[in-house]
Amino acid sequence: MPSNPDVTGILLVGGRSSRMGKDKAFLPFRGAPIFETVLNVLKVNMEKVLLVGDRPERFAAYGLTVLPDIYPGSALGGLYTGLHAADTPYIFASPCDLPFASPEVLAYMLALRSGYDAVVPMTGEHPEPLFALYSKNCLEPIRDLLETRNYRVYDFFPRVRVRRVVESELSSAADFGRIFRNVNTEEEYHRLLEESKNDR
Secondary structure, eight states: OOOOTTEEEEEEOOOOOTTTTSOGGGOEETTEEHHHHHHHHHHHHOSEEEEESSOGGGGGGGTOOEEOOSSTTSHHHHHHHHHHHOSSSEEEEEESOOTTOOHHHHHHHHTTOTTOSEEEEEETTEEOTTSEEEEGGGHHHHHHHHHTTOOOGGGGGGGSOEEEEOGGGGTTSTTGGGGGOOOOSHHHHHHHHHHHGGGO
8 A cells, every 4th residue: 555645646648749740648558558657656656646637538547637827837736726725735746747757766856855945856956846746835936937937847947846766776776777768759658668668
């Protein structure tokens, strides 16, 4: 059974998939829609999972709450909606198109949350703010960005306590960088399918 009762999983499903031309959440990967892979990774670690997006009918069969964006049109707005709606002090947010999302890396990040408002993995010098943990203390800084139409997720980090997780901490995680790889175009999707054949 998952633990972490003070954390709600937030799955961001509101992307328009404009470069893909179809709903990338439902692209088949290893016998199931990609978003189910991410959903299962969240469920391994957390009892509560909410979806944030504007297409509740697409996910009706899963019996999950789908929340419309309070500030539509950006991933930062999705984070805000998830934090605002959650009845827990923390959320762990993820996009719906991470075919290699890691439950082990997620669990490691959850274990670091004490004393921090955000736990964010790094690939080199670059944060990966959409596979990360946030506390309710981030609500006001995020809202301030949204109200000024600044949608760059990490621009509120200077106002909160951030624990950055570097690759060297996760040396046991296979292909750490691949965890944050998403799928935006048909070309990337077909490349993913070809490469995944070598994983079997």
